[in-house]
Amino acid sequence: MDYAATTPVDPRVIEAMVQCLGPDAVFANAASTHGLGLVAKGLIEQARSDIAARVGAHADEIVFTSGATESNNLALKGTFGEELPHNSRLLTTRIEHKSVLDSAEQVARRGVAVEYLVTDACGRVDLDALASTLQAKATALVSVMHVNNEIGTWQEIEAIAALCRAHGALLHVDAAQSVGKLPVLLEDWGVDFCSLTAHKICGPKGIGALYVRRGRRLAAQLHGGGHEHGLRAGTLATHQIVGMGASYALAEPASEMPEIERLSQRLWAGLAAIEGVARNGSAATSIPNIVNVRFPGVDGESLRLALADLAVSAGSACNSADVEPSYVLKSLGLSDVAAAGSLRFSIGRFTTESEIDRAVERATEEVSRLRSLAPNAPNWCLS
Numbered sequence: 001m002d003y004a005a006t007t008p009v010d011p012r013v014i015e016a017m018v019q020c021l022g023p024d025a026v027f028a029n030a031a032s033t034h035g036l037g038l039v040a041k042g043l044i045e046q047a048r049s050d051i052a053a054r055v056g057a058h059a060d061e062i063v064f065t066s067g068a069t070e071s072n073n074l075a076l077k078g079t080f081g082e083e084l085p086h087n088s089r090l091l092t093t094r095i096e097h098k099s100v101l102d103s104a105e106q107v108a109r110r111g112v113a114v115e116y117l118v119t120d121a122c123g124r125v126d127l128d129a130l131a132s133t134l135q136a137k138a139t140a141l142v143s144v145m146h147v148n149n150e151i152g153t154w155q156e157i158e159a160i161a162a163l164c165r166a167h168g169a170l171l172h173v174d175a176a177q178s179v180g181k182l183p184v185l186l187e188d189w190g191v192d193f194c195s196l197t198a199h200k201i202c203g204p205k206g207i208g209a210l211y212v213r214r215g216r217r218l219a220a221q222l223h224g225g226g227h228e229h230g231l232r233a234g235t236l237a238t239h240q241i242v243g244m245g246a247s248y249a250l251a252e253p254a255s256e257m258p259e260i261e262r263l264s265q266r267l268w269a270g271l272a273a274i275e276g277v278a279r280n281g282s283a284a285t286s287i288p289n290i291v292n293v294r295f296p297g298v299d300g301e302s303l304r305l306a307l308a309d310l311a312v313s314a315g316s317a318c319n320s321a322d323v324e325p326s327y328v329l330k331s332l333g334l335s336d337v338a339a340a341g342s343l344r345f346s347i348g349r350f351t352t353e354s355e356i357d358r359a360v361e362r363a364t365e366e367v368s369r370l371r372s373l374a375p376n377a378p379n380w381c382l383s
């Protein structure tokens with residue numbers, strides 16, 4: 001129940017990766033100009049094309065990184081390079097992944113004005129407020145995630161991109177959670193930078209990319225051999241890149257999402273039968289594989305621990321060590337108590353109906369057990 005944190009690698013992806021490992025495999029350095037190096041380069045370029053095709057981009061716009069965290073850092077810090085642009089203002093939201101929020105804090109320390117956009121109770125960016133904020137003052141960059149990792153809310157990226165373009169601002173999108181679940185059409189939408197990762201869609205961990213639209217400039221954050229158009233130095237990880245390419249080629253939303261949606265509806269129908277339970281965000285504005293649920297009358301941490309066998313999360317995996325209630329849920333207006341009493345269930349390619357039924361059964365059992373232990377728990381509130 002934790003596919004939004006990470007996913008198992010698809011056996012077909014493993015098969016593609018294995019051809020780049022071992023003494024008889026394509027293990028050569030892709031920057032080497034000998035025959036074996038050229039074979040490795042060929043595999044990398046094929047992966048680059050497959051990734052570009054999945055997100056509606058050109059292959060030469062894909063810059064490999066170690067994952068979406070690094071891509072987010074590169075997009076934000078790279079926009080505000082050594083010399084700050086005259087319009088050194090960054091707009092983002094309070095529900096972004098920590099790698100965006102922390103990068104925003106870093107550039108703020110260098111003098112960039114960082115402002116947070118208004119979002120509604122589901123985390124949607126208010127387009128009118130965005131338009132007037134852009135109108136009020138010149139903005140260098142807007143950074144908005146396509147899909148939120150805790151509640152699954154998706155943003156209207158095409159409309160946001162149109163507003164950014166109309167006001168001369170560049171747009172960065174974190175698409176770590178949306179590729180494979182929703183169509184992503186970067187060129188058509190007019191996005192300037194987009195962070196991608198492999199491990200959320202049955203690819204390997206430790207590999208990702210930043211889409212950099214043709215003609216856009218960024219200051220490199222890693223210096224070395226001039227790899228990746230000088231934007232990201234380091235020997236390319238052939239097996240990881242080939243794995244990412246294979247996972248992107250396989251991740252077709254139209255073929256995969258109907259079954260995930262069916263399972264998600266079954267999950268929510270089962271959980272909704274528990275007294276007082278409510279959903280954070282809404283099914284209408286969320287991708288189906290993430291279902292974030294409030295369980296009034298129980299402490300979320302106790303419930304999460306009691307359900308350790310299901311591997312559910314309280315908020316995002318990156319913050320699980322944190323006992324603080326989710327900052328995402330709090331910025332949507334939930335109280336500390338309601339946020340702390342919420343859990344994220346997330347499913348994916350290999351989730352089965354019997355796993356869904358077991359999750360519902362175990363959650364029902366544990367909520368009732370915990371409520372009977374503390375019948376006067378203070379958090380019988382729904383906001």
Ligand SMILES: Cc1ncc(COP(=O)(O)O)c(C=O)c1O
Pocket residue numbers: 004005066067068069070097099145147148149174176177196197198199206207208318
């Ligand atoms: C929305 C979002 N952005 C960025 C990341 C970071 O991605 P990665 O693990 O590839 O660094 C994640 C996942 O943890 C995520 O969900």
